[in-house]
Amino acid sequence: MAGTDASKRAETGGGPAIVLVRPQLGENIGFAARAMLNCGLTDLRLIAPRDGWPNDKARAASAGGDRVIQSARVYAETAEAVADLNLVYATTARPRGMAADVVSPREAAAGLHRAVDAGQAAGVLFGPERSGLTNDDIALADAIMTVPLNPGFSSIQLGHAVMILGYEWFQVGEEAAPTEPPSETLAEGKHRPVAKADLVGFFEHLERELDACGFLHPPEMRPTITRNLRTLFQRASLTDREVRTLRGVVAGLTSHRNRSDKE
Amino acid sequence: MAGTDASKRAETGGGPAIVLVRPQLGENIGFAARAMLNCGLTDLRLIAPRDGWPNDKARAASAGGDRVIQSARVYAETAEAVADLNLVYATTARPRGMAADVVSPREAAAGLHRAVDAGQAAGVLFGPERSGLTNDDIALADAIMTVPLNPGFSSIQLGHAVMILGYEWFQVGEEAAPTEPPSETLAEGKHRPVAKADLVGFFEHLERELDACGFLHPPEMRPTITRNLRTLFQRASLTDREVRTLRGVVAGLTSHRNRSDKE
Numbered sequence: 001m002a003g004t005d006a007s008k009r010a011e012t013g014g015g016p017a018i019v020l021v022r023p024q025l026g027e028n029i030g031f032a033a034r035a036m037l038n039c040g041l042t043d044l045r046l047i048a049p050r051d052g053w054p055n056d057k058a059r060a061a062s063a064g065g066d067r068v069i070q071s072a073r074v075y076a077e078t079a080e081a082v083a084d085l086n087l088v089y090a091t092t093a094r095p096r097g098m099a100a101d102v103v104s105p106r107e108a109a110a111g112l113h114r115a116v117d118a119g120q121a122a123g124v125l126f127g128p129e130r131s132g133l134t135n136d137d138i139a140l141a142d143a144i145m146t147v148p149l150n151p152g153f154s155s156i157q158l159g160h161a162v163m164i165l166g167y168e169w170f171q172v173g174e175e176a177a178p179t180e181p182p183s184e185t186l187a188e189g190k191h192r193p194v195a196k197a198d199l200v201g202f203f204e205h206l207e208r209e210l211d212a213c214g215f216l217h218p219p220e221m222r223p224t225i226t227r228n229l230r231t232l233f234q235r236a237s238l239t240d241r242e243v244r245t246l247r248g249v250v251a252g253l254t255s256h257r258n259r260s261d262k263e
Numbered sequence: 264m265a266g267t268d269a270s271k272r273a274e275t276g277g278g279p280a281i282v283l284v285r286p287q288l289g290e291n292i293g294f295a296a297r298a299m300l301n302c303g304l305t306d307l308r309l310i311a312p313r314d315g316w317p318n319d320k321a322r323a324a325s326a327g328g329d330r331v332i333q334s335a336r337v338y339a340e341t342a343e344a345v346a347d348l349n350l351v352y353a354t355t356a357r358p359r360g361m362a363a364d365v366v367s368p369r370e371a372a373a374g375l376h377r378a379v380d381a382g383q384a385a386g387v388l389f390g391p392e393r394s395g396l397t398n399d400d401i402a403l404a405d406a407i408m409t410v411p412l413n414p415g416f417s418s419i420q421l422g423h424a425v426m427i428l429g430y431e432w433f434q435v436g437e438e439a440a441p442t443e444p445p446s447e448t449l450a451e452g453k454h455r456p457v458a459k460a461d462l463v464g465f466f467e468h469l470e471r472e473l474d475a476c477g478f479l480h481p482p483e484m485r486p487t488i489t490r491n492l493r494t495l496f497q498r499a500s501l502t503d504r505e506v507r508t509l510r511g512v513v514a515g516l517t518s519h520r521n522r523s524d525k526e
Contacts, residue, residue, distance in 0.1 A: 035423055040413040064418065106434075149433060150303040155327065160298055160426040167427050170412060171369075206512075215515030228508060236499035239362060245491060249469075252478030253513065256520035 015169060016112045017043040017123035018162055019081050019088075021137055024050045024129045030061025031159025032126070033068040039166030040173075044072040045081045045123070078125065078137045086120035087111065090133055090141035091161055093154050101143035108145040109168035124165055129158055194243045202243050202250075203230050209254045278432060279375045280306040280386035281425055282344050282351075284400055287313045287392045293324025294422025295389070296331040302429030303436075307335040308344045308386070341388065341400045346460035349383035350374065353396055353404035354424055356417050361398065361494055364406035371408040372431035383456060387428055392421055399486075402493040403459060405500060457506045465506050465513075466493050472517045 018036055023029050023046060033044055046053060053074050062069050075081040082088050089108045090100075103111065108124065115122040125141060127133035138144065147156060147164055207216070207226050216222040238246070281299055286292050286309060296307055309316060316337050325332050338344040345351050352371045353363075366374065371387065378385040388404060390396035401407065410419060410427055470479070470489050479485040501509070 031420060031423075034420060037416045038412045038419050038423070063420070064416065104434075147430070149301045149430075153300045153327065156301050157294060157297060157326070157422070157426075159420070160294075160301070160423065163420075163423040163426055164430050167410070167412075167430075171367075209516055210512065213515040213518055215511060225508070228505065229512070232499050232501060232505045232509075236495050238495060242362070242491065242495045245488070246495075248478060249473065249492070250516065252476040253472055253516040254519075255476050256517075 014116065015039075015041040015043070016116065017045050017081075017085065017121070018166075019045045019047065019078070019123050019125045020049070020158070021047045021078055021081075021125055021133055022050065022128040023126075023158065026051055026055035026057030027061040028129060028158040029055065029058040029072075030063070030065070030069065031157070032162040033058065033062040033065040033072070035159055035163035035166050037062075037065040037068050038163070039170040041166055041169065042068050042071065043123075044068050046072055046074045047078050047081050048076060049074065050128075078140055082123060082125070082140055084121055085123045087115040087122040088125060088141040089123075089143055089145040090125045090138040091127065091145045091147075091165070092132060092138065093156070094146060094151075100138065100141065103143050103145055105145060105147055105164050105168040108143075108165065109172050111143075112169060113172045126158060126161055194238050194240045198240065198243050199233070199238065202247050203233070205247055206250050209250055212254075213257070277379065278302075278304040278306070279379065280308050280344075280348065280384070281429075282308045282310065282341070282386050282388045283312070283421070284310045284341055284344075284388055284396055285313065285391040286389075286421065289314055289318035289320030290324040291392060291421040292318065292321040292335075293326070293328070293332065294420070295425040296321065296325040296328040296335070298422055298426035298429050300325075300328040300331050301426070302433040304429055304432065305331050305334065306386075307331050309335055309337045310341055310344050311339060312337065313391075341403055342459070342463050345386060345388070345403055346458065346463070347384055348386045348459050349456040350378040350385040351388060351404040351459065352386075352406055352408040353388045353401040354390065354408045354410075354428070355395055355401065356419070357409060357414075361401060361407070362491075363401065363404070363494055363498060366406050366408055368408060368410055368427050368431045371406075371428065372435045374406075375432060376435050378456075384458075389421060389424055398490055402490045402497065403463070405497055455503050457501050457503045461503065461506055462496070462501065465510050466496070468510055469513050472513055475517075476520070 018032060018041060020029060020032060029046065029049065036042065036044060049055065053072070054069070059066060059069050089103070089111070112122045112124075124145065125133060125137060127137065145165070147161065149156065203226075206229070210216050216225055236242075281295060281304060283292060283295060292309065292312065299305065299307060312318065316335070317332070322329060322332050352366070352374070375385045375387070387408065388396055388400060390400065408428070410424065412419060466489070469492070473479045479488055499505075
């Protein structure tokens, strides 16, 4: 199979195949497709969908994920659907009595990335809504993936299971990315952190007005109160514009006094 | 507020409240409830659900999560639903132009655990299916939670968004067996984050006075100015005591006007 790595990778959109084994409800196929596209996954494989294929309910429930629905491939048997894959995880609600490795979605996502980065094709099996995967399905997988959840209510919606795996897949890509680009909002003028001089200018303005109205009495309390106020405003990491707004607030609130003092 | 920690925690099932703001489809409320219970969360709050409440479709879609559906509480306004919460995240598809912190679901889950471990009440806002949260909803939150996803297709199903947050919440519990010691400063009364009801009380006091002095004119600018002010104070993660101080500041600065008005 040498030389097929690139085409395999293109075929799988660079990510693992999502293999739904004997899914029952069209809606759930659609929810899974939407979750896949949310996470940049496009290779959907269906094994013997109960209500046939194509399925209008699946398309509607994908809410714009038509691209995934349209390119889905249908197989009769699980073995056929995973034939070209090098690494396969099988999702179960809880570890079975099988002598297979059991991994979390986060560990599975890491394993899938390692495989794909090495030019391999990988996929994850999800069983039918009611019954889950059979032991024969699981026997085709390299390891079992189990989502750690409330043991008292661990029956998870098919689309949710796909979402969790896809989410973890996508997060690995996010974390590996070479650091975030500088935040544009912070770089923009209106979100520029205020210069400390302007911040202190606001503090002094506020404290002058608080002195004038008697709020900072008695004098022995003044240092504590002003320090507490400065601290809380510091903690907000104010922008230039916000400090100008706050100065306007103080001027507005005291305008009546300052006007009548001059009269 | 001493002695209410245990009851608060019992009320919230030990986990954050999931607050669905103006949800449209009953099915999506059901999917969210099921995802919550999968992750051990039980405090569901609904703000003005479009199709009324109770809703049979929500119950059916919860697939056994009736307990969450039945105990859901309905509110008219977002501010009312978060009134008792100390820490609130607002979910958006992508960072808005607002000057608020933006965290990932994993960071939000860590923050929620720290808050709950310190005896605080916490919650996460999720907006309506089509439009997402309004800026006024977001202004009630301490920070924005954004799920890093495929930028070409980031519209995520409501239930999936709840599942991701719940999943991350549950994973922290799974991993963090030893746990950090609860922060003493946060546990102390004077450093307790203010309950949202008291914070909103301060906002309304400030805005009333700013209306009175004409700072919020012209009327078309009022929503932007008040939202910007609310956002900057939210960002400071104010304590109970600080909010009392700020109310004193506003009362002090306006005392002359309010006195002379009465004369």
